[in-house]
Amino acid sequence: MSRQPRVLWLVLALLAVLVAVTACGGGQPQAAAPSQAPAPTQAPAPKATEAPKPAPTTAPTQAPAPKATEAPKATEAPKATEAPKTTTSGAASPGVTDSEIVIGSWGPQDGPAGAYGVIDRAIAAYFKKVNDEGGINGRKVRFVYENDSYAPAKTVAAVKKLVEEDKVFALVGGLGTANNLAVTEYLVQNNVPHLSPNTGSTSVVKPLKKGVFGLQLDYTTEATLLTQYALDTLKGQKIAVFYQNDQFGKEGLDGINAELKKRNLPEATLVSYEPTDTNFSAQALKLQTTGADTVIIYAVPKPGASIIAEMTKIGFKPKMLSSAVINDPSLFQLAGPGAEGLIIAAWLPDYKDTSNPKIAEYQEFMKKYAANEQIGSFSLVGYTQGQLATEALKRAGKDLTRDGLIKALESFQDWKGSVAPSLTYTATDHQGVKAAYFQQAKNNVFVNITDFITMK
Amino acid sequence: MAWLTTLPWGQLIINGIALGSLYALTAFGIVLIYKTTDVLTFGQGELAMFSAFIAFTLLDRLKLPFPVAFVLTLVFALGLGAVVERVLMRRAQQGSILNSIIVTIGLALVLVGMAGFIWGYEVRPFPDPVTGPPFLFRVSPTQNLVLTQLSAVILAVTLVLMLLLFAFFRFSLVGIAMRAVAQNRVAARLMGIPVDRINALGWGVGAALGAVTGMLIAPTNSLFPNMMGDVAIKAYAGAVLGGITSLPGAVVGGLLLGIIDSVAGFQAPELRTTIAFTLLVIVLVIRPAGLLGRREIKKV
Structure with missing residues (x-):
């Protein structure tokens, strides 16, 4: 009994903490609204509340931090020490060997937004299909995707791992608005191309960033x-x-x-x-x-x-x-x-509409390469991104460089080879789908x- | 202040009561566990969520009829609550009061993670226990007030449970024993009350109440591991507002908070949580024990 008043204070204190947590972190649970559809888009949503804050702050602060130990000059460090070739085009590119191209991605595989995880798994399945069919210009694709649980701080760590340890050649389909905001600057500085970030926010492609190519309707x-x-x-x-x-x-x-x-x-x-x-x-x-x-x-x-x-x-x-x-x-x-x-x-055709030959092809692909995944708008997004990346890598040619990939993408002129409607990129416009x-x-x-x- | 008269008060209050009865039900479980075991649990919402998933599995996978699934889920929750008490709380309570609170928070996180692992994070619809057209109250030729059958059921269940448990604590031997244990463990044991069993019963009943809560909230808020996040926070506020020691207080506090939430959500949606909690703080400053709570006086 004598503890009662103290309990009350504890209750209040805990309430305050919990309220604070929900107030600023709250986005997540709802984001949960997991299943979103063309999801990527929403990804932004839930997090968005958090996004502005954690995202920008984590990005810059975090980037320098780990590096600081290695070399004072943050962003330049990893390139210099680990992969001198990263920034320079022409020389052999990171992530590319005679037999292999390493492509990376991130997205939530668990947590409230875990339903988006199928996008990365669909991309992985698509590359498996590409490899089964002989690869791209004689190289097989190795697709490495990281789970960031939809938390921008984890995205930063995941992307640094992809770039600095896995030495990916490019990223495809990194998911979430806040998550993209957290790492885009780092990717641009390291000259790592990012194809079709999964967000509908215009902020990733406007203003124009050298290696970032949007796909979905903004x-x-x-x-x-x-x-x-x-x-x-x-x-x-x-x-x-x-x-x-x-x-x-x-x-x-x-x-x-x-x-x-x-x-x-x-x-x-x-x-x-x-x-x-x-x-x-x-x-x-x-x-x-x-x-x-x-x-x-x-x-x-x-x-x-x-x-x-x-x-x-x-x-x-x-x-x-x-x-x-x-x-x-x-x-x-x-x-x-x-x-x-x-x-x-x-912006993508209806995943159920098998009268569309491209969708019939997609459903067949799902049955063969991703039988356990749901046929739905998320996996269709991943499938489309696989198509886009494959076409871009093909066009970049046998002598694969990052600048070559960027040039290849900028040559897309009314390309209709993917499930998405016509895609056009130019040197000044990296927004993909503009019609709906x-x-x-x-x-x-x-x-x-x-x-x-x-x-x- | 002109907006005060232009608000659609009738519907706002009906919505608020519908919303508040969700808070009240959850708050009710929190107060029940607090009253019987002297532990303030932060896992009530998640116990409710987990039970709702169990009910969902029984309904959806095993295709059981609603009443059967309902009863089986209650039995499951009763067991789950007792196990939680036996395995976790009994040990945790030997430490400071803070220990048991932290353990309940941990329990909440574990349950969310487990539910996500087992059933996934996607949002699922949960079948309505009642179906049928909403009740309409005609207030003017153009305006009807609408109360859905589900909201009416939730409100009715909340009130009936409140009365039942109120009577249980007031008049039944077991209920009195539970109160005695909450008040003074040592004295209760000396009086021959099986304290451990009473505690396990308290958690079991609390979890069963949570199961009812979960099965009634899921049809409105849909079923997903984090479905209780917002509700649980507001339920705590409701419980504290009404007086954490009072079962009727939990209901009154929950309903009141629902109405505040509804009006604030209409007038200033971006401030609804802020407004609700500001009012809560003001009430507690004026009446620290809550609206219906008893002031605990420390004997020296």
Whole structure:
């Protein structure tokens, strides 16, 4: 009994700590909303809250730290001591021997965002297929992917290991916005190309970075396309936005408002949520009371599905459009009947649509090389990235260098060899997919309602 | 302050009660374990989550009907709680009070990791125990207030459990023994109360309550290893707000916090947690023992 008051203080102290933890780290659990779809995108989301902070700080501080022991001048050190050839092109490149090319990646294989892990596993499977078919220009690909549990600090360590120990030639499909922000500078300094980072944030490719080539449709383009479609085709009069209060959501929001401003329309009404939120009844009510007839959703799958379910509960049925991030296999189960009619912008063809020969080929590939993995949008992303990397490596030729790879990528002109729509890279534009098509939910599947559309 | 009158108060309060009953149920388990074993557990949410996964497996893999799965899960949780007490808490409690708190936090992390390992981290839908159209209350020709059947069930279950356990502690011999153990272990043992068994029972009942919580929360919040994170934090706040020693307090605190959360989430979603906890701090400054808690007076 006499302990009671002390217990109370302990409770308070612990509560305070826990609140602090959820407040700043909270993103994670929700991120959990694991299953996201074109996931990469969302990756940003959950973390995004954390992203700005840990990411930039970890990156610079961490980079120098380990090195400091070896050599004072941080970033230059490893190159100088370990791999003199890294920066220079022409000479034999790191990660390339007569018989082998080492390619690396990172992504979460466990933890709340573990569902994204299939992307790396699909890339690995794709390279296995490539090797079975004889490799690339006589070399086999060795694909090394690290598990960073979606934590930017771990990403930094993983990428340093890949670059300095495994001596990878290039990276393919490193996942997460915050995670990418944490290592991009280091990769650029070390001249390690990074093909198709798995994030929809424009920040990785804009401003232009020498070796970084984006693949997936970026949020800004996506949001602009969605807004144009809502106004022009759906004839929406009043738009409200439900968005995740972080970089991911805000990038979508900015794209929407920029388009509205261009047309001299009033700004959208905003309703945000925090990555830690688990209940969205208040937001649904708010969306309803704004009187909007169109709601655009920039949310990760779990909150996105929940807001649809909550809006349905209170009988609010606006026109709904959403970032493709929401497109998770469990969306329809989580959102319930309210998801009917939801429109999303997609940049990869529907993974179920076997009438598309490329998708039939993908499904066959999955059966043969990744029989244990789910056929779904995540593995399709990895498959596409495998295709892109293979084509780029092929084009870079027998005399493989990093600069050669970059040049090869910049020669992509309306390339349609992957599942993705046409890809074009130039020396000044490293953003890959710039077109999307719209899909609408009908009887719990997304059906295509347009062809590929580019921004007006 | 014009917005005060323009808010859709009716629906906000209904939503708040629906949300608050989730907090209340969780808070209830926390207070129950605290009252019976004198340990403040931080693993209640995760026990609930783990049991919900067990229920999910029974429903989804073994295709058992809901009532059967419900009962089996309760039995499992009862056992799990007792095992936790027997294996972990009994030893941990021999140290300082801090030890047992840390052990419960560890337990929470272990359960999350295990659930992730066994079932994966993807978000899954959990079947609704009740289906049917929501209750509508017409307040004006254009506006209906909506209460889903699930929310109504959760609220009803919370209130019934509260009354049952309140009566259990007040009138049954075992309940009185549990309170005696919580108050003074040594004296209780001297009175012939099997303290260890009572403690195990306390954890078992607490975990079973958690199982009920998990099975009722999962349909709304979906099923995934971290599903209880936000709920558990708010539940602690609810328990403390209502008075950590009071079972009705847990329910009142949970519901109140749900309403605050709902209103704040509507008016300023980015501040909902901040607002909820600021109010909590203010209440505790004014009434340190919580709204319905008894002030513990130290005898010298």
